[in-house]
Amino acid sequence: MENFFNHSTSYSLINSIEYADGAIVSKIVKKNDAGNITLFAFDKGQLLSEHTAPFDAMVNIIEGVGLISINKVEYELKAGDFIIMPANIPHAVVAKDRFKMLLIMLKN
Secondary structure, three states: OOOOOOOOOOOOOHHHOOOOOOOEEEEEEEEEOOEEEEEEEEOOOOEEEEEOOOOEEEEEEEEEEEEEEEOOEEEEEEOOOEEEEOOOOOEEEEOOOOEEEEEEEEOO
16 A cells, blocks of 8 residues: 655645546555545546444545435534534535545454
């Protein structure tokens, strides 16, 4: 797995990942036994269909607006907002427009 980021180096979240037409781009910031941190760039209309994860996850919107559903309840988040998706609860992500987010997953 390619390592895109180095320790003790400052990065711009917004500029660390680019959009791709008709796609979701993801870039792993850090991954280890405790969990992972991943950047995502969603093109308009892209989605991560409803699924569950065995650990808590925090989504932080860094650009644009994203629609997050947790247990069938929708939350519209804009740049600067974050939400915690609890472990083992169905959730999904929908891009009404292009947006970027940082996902932090922590194993319980």
